[in-house]
Amino acid sequence: MANIQEIADYTGFSKSTVSRVLNQKNYVAPRTRDLIEAAIVKLDYVPNAMAQGLSMGQMHNIGVVLPHNEHPYYTQLINGIMAAAFAANYRIMLLPSNYEAKVELAYLQQLRRKVFDSMIFTSHEISRQTLMTYQKYGPIVVCQDPGCLPIAAAYTARVPSYVAAFEWIKAQGYQHISLLATRASNVSATSKTTFQAYEQVFHQAPEPTLIRTGIRKQQDGYAAAAYFVTQKRPLDFIFANADDVAAGARQYYLEHDLPVPAMMGQENQLSSQLLNMATIDHHLYEVGENAAKLAISGAVRQFRVESEFIVR
Amino acid sequence: MANIQEIADYTGFSKSTVSRVLNQKNYVAPRTRDLIEAAIVKLDYVPNAMAQGLSMGQMHNIGVVLPHNEHPYYTQLINGIMAAAFAANYRIMLLPSNYEAKVELAYLQQLRRKVFDSMIFTSHEISRQTLMTYQKYGPIVVCQDPGCLPIAAAYTARVPSYVAAFEWIKAQGYQHISLLATRASNVSATSKTTFQAYEQVFHQAPEPTLIRTGIRKQQDGYAAAAYFVTQKRPLDFIFANADDVAAGARQYYLEHDLPVPAMMGQENQLSSQLLNMATIDHHLYEVGENAAKLAISGAVRQFRVESEFIVR
DNA sequence: TTGAAAGCGCTACCAA
DNA sequence: TTGGTAGCGCTTTCAA
Numbered sequence: 001m002a003n004i005q006e007i008a009d010y011t012g013f014s015k016s017t018v019s020r021v022l023n024q025k026n027y028v029a030p031r032t033r034d035l036i037e038a039a040i041v042k043l044d045y046v047p048n049a050m051a052q053g054l055s056m057g058q059m060h061n062i063g064v065v066l067p068h069n070e071h072p073y074y075t076q077l078i079n080g081i082m083a084a085a086f087a088a089n090y091r092i093m094l095l096p097s098n099y100e101a102k103v104e105l106a107y108l109q110q111l112r113r114k115v116f117d118s119m120i121f122t123s124h125e126i127s128r129q130t131l132m133t134y135q136k137y138g139p140i141v142v143c144q145d146p147g148c149l150p151i152a153a154a155y156t157a158r159v160p161s162y163v164a165a166f167e168w169i170k171a172q173g174y175q176h177i178s179l180l181a182t183r184a185s186n187v188s189a190t191s192k193t194t195f196q197a198y199e200q201v202f203h204q205a206p207e208p209t210l211i212r213t214g215i216r217k218q219q220d221g222y223a224a225a226a227y228f229v230t231q232k233r234p235l236d237f238i239f240a241n242a243d244d245v246a247a248g249a250r251q252y253y254l255e256h257d258l259p260v261p262a263m264m265g266q267e268n269q270l271s272s273q274l275l276n277m278a279t280i281d282h283h284l285y286e287v288g289e290n291a292a293k294l295a296i297s298g299a300v301r302q303f304r305v306e307s308e309f310i311v312r
Numbered sequence: 313m314a315n316i317q318e319i320a321d322y323t324g325f326s327k328s329t330v331s332r333v334l335n336q337k338n339y340v341a342p343r344t345r346d347l348i349e350a351a352i353v354k355l356d357y358v359p360n361a362m363a364q365g366l367s368m369g370q371m372h373n374i375g376v377v378l379p380h381n382e383h384p385y386y387t388q389l390i391n392g393i394m395a396a397a398f399a400a401n402y403r404i405m406l407l408p409s410n411y412e413a414k415v416e417l418a419y420l421q422q423l424r425r426k427v428f429d430s431m432i433f434t435s436h437e438i439s440r441q442t443l444m445t446y447q448k449y450g451p452i453v454v455c456q457d458p459g460c461l462p463i464a465a466a467y468t469a470r471v472p473s474y475v476a477a478f479e480w481i482k483a484q485g486y487q488h489i490s491l492l493a494t495r496a497s498n499v500s501a502t503s504k505t506t507f508q509a510y511e512q513v514f515h516q517a518p519e520p521t522l523i524r525t526g527i528r529k530q531q532d533g534y535a536a537a538a539y540f541v542t543q544k545r546p547l548d549f550i551f552a553n554a555d556d557v558a559a560g561a562r563q564y565y566l567e568h569d570l571p572v573p574a575m576m577g578q579e580n581q582l583s584s585q586l587l588n589m590a591t592i593d594h595h596l597y598e599v600g601e602n603a604a605k606l607a608i609s610g611a612v613r614q615f616r617v618e619s620e621f622i623v624r
Numbered sequence: 625t626t627g628a629a630a631g632c633g634c635t636a637c638c639a640a
Numbered sequence: 641t642t643g644g645t646a647g648c649g650c651t652t653t654c655a656a
Contacts, residue, residue: 001424003633003634004634004635005633005634013642013643014642014643015633015634015635015643015644016635016636016643016644016645017641017642017643019634019635020641020642022634022635023635026641027641027642028641028642029641029642032642046421046424046425047425047634048366048425048426048632048634049422049425049426049427050362050365050366050371050426050632050633050634051366051632051633051634051635051648052633052634052635053362053365053366053634053648054360054362054363054365054366054632054633054634054635054648054649054650055633055634055635055647055648056634056635056648057648059362061405069387069390069391070391075381075387078381078406079381082381082406082408083408086408091405091406091407092406093373093403093405093406094390094394094405094406095403096394096395096398110361112313112358113358113359113360113361114360114362115361115403218582244582247582247586251585251586270530270556270559270560270582270583271582271583271586273530273563274559274562274563274583274586275586315648315649315650316649316650317649317650320627325626325627326628327627327628327649327650328626328628328651328652329625329626331650331651331652332626334650334651335651338625339625339626340625340626341625341626344625344626359649359650360649362648362650363632363649363650363651364651365632365650366632366633366634366648366649366650367632367649367650367651367652368632368650368651369632
């Protein structure tokens, strides 16, 4: 396969000149440029990206860490990231983490190894402190509020919509509210935020026996409902971490001919529309776009978008 | 950032020896190995992937072309590809094509440029002949039946389940069947297959006024229903290209207090479970896994899986 | 068992 | 306006 040297030999110019033509640099005589371009076409030459990458020190790749791809949350985020990356001529690499810190660390090593120039963590298990120590190897963007730490971030401000949602729930007169979360509040910022909003509205902490964690998808919601039923906890509302999860819980009650508690979900998925259920839209596409822009620019800035409580 | 030469200097051995340790090659004295490994840890050295890639001629990347990922077809396929790639220590790059041949060709050039070692086309606009001319630059896998051409492929045999589905629809006595498709049958193999199965069962071509194309997601199903209503076509069954699409159509009828036609979807998504609706499962995850395996092995083989009609 | 040196293919500095 | 050359960081022969 032809390389730059062959083009040089064929035209009688040097590699340097060919390189200048390739990169649209100045100081190339028009005639020289024509000759070289003709040779490039003639010999069907394309530059080797790995050699360019090695020489330039970057590959125009963005690594995107995601725990799993089973959930529309990540799909929407990925779509936004992809759109912005494509527009800027960057490629994205999908890095499944399964919420494992060890795997995330392996990806940070790949950043050091220059597999990609920058990273986006759509979710991260390892601490922000640890992430910070890797910033010197390339831009790192997270998709949660990094607090006051100097970490680039694109995320949704969830508090206002959570408060709005809980106020709506309270106004309806519900008292025994179950909270379904992806992970425990001591390891998940999102769960913590949820619980805090709850406290702000109800002036008390959520009932521990009505909290279920480790909830990701529909089946988990189903299982949570089964648990509540066997425990016979008083329960009149389920605040789920995703619409599909709420739908799963609902399914359990229906299948067992039990009265279905009121419920709401999150992410504005199809299931909440079908069930005419309240939800919260976190505007993930927009978040994704901005995450990609930050990863590309390398700016250590925060992009924040308000999520939206949708009553139905 | 430390490089291999620094490790060599630090230990007093040569780059060659360090390289041998790095790559678990033979002919390294145990003591030498220990010394070098200690230095690697001490200096926190990681090899540069671009340099390795340039030297070895490959980056362990697989490029995955997808027109969009609004449709669950692609999400599931990607999940399967990701799982198999991860297991084999390969990374996947997402390459959005938006069904544009020009964009697909640009990605084929990236294959030549060694951006990735192999490619998977989850859908392709350019001809299989053209694809074949690029096989010499790296393994290329398609996700449709390539016929008798020597192209690696992992795909679903859709005909049997389509025929089964149409026979079931016919047995129920439905006569005016709407077909919702992603693209027109003259550009899409999948649509063509669907229409052929329809003809095989009903002994006539599908009613042109009941075909809607450009349908990808729930909203499109909603819009299609709106169209049918204004056109006042007789219509008693909707055969949708995805469960979510069918759900969207259903939503339109419900919202407008209109009788809901019978319907079925595809992909066995959550919505068909919630609505207790018949569907077809194309086993895309498995197809994805096998596509990745073919891309990695470089074998020019075909993997074919039967899709499954699920009555509910 | 180890090391010197020649690639891999490109960019960019410095001279001419 | 052009070319020589020194990297970029690694792998892999071939000698020793």
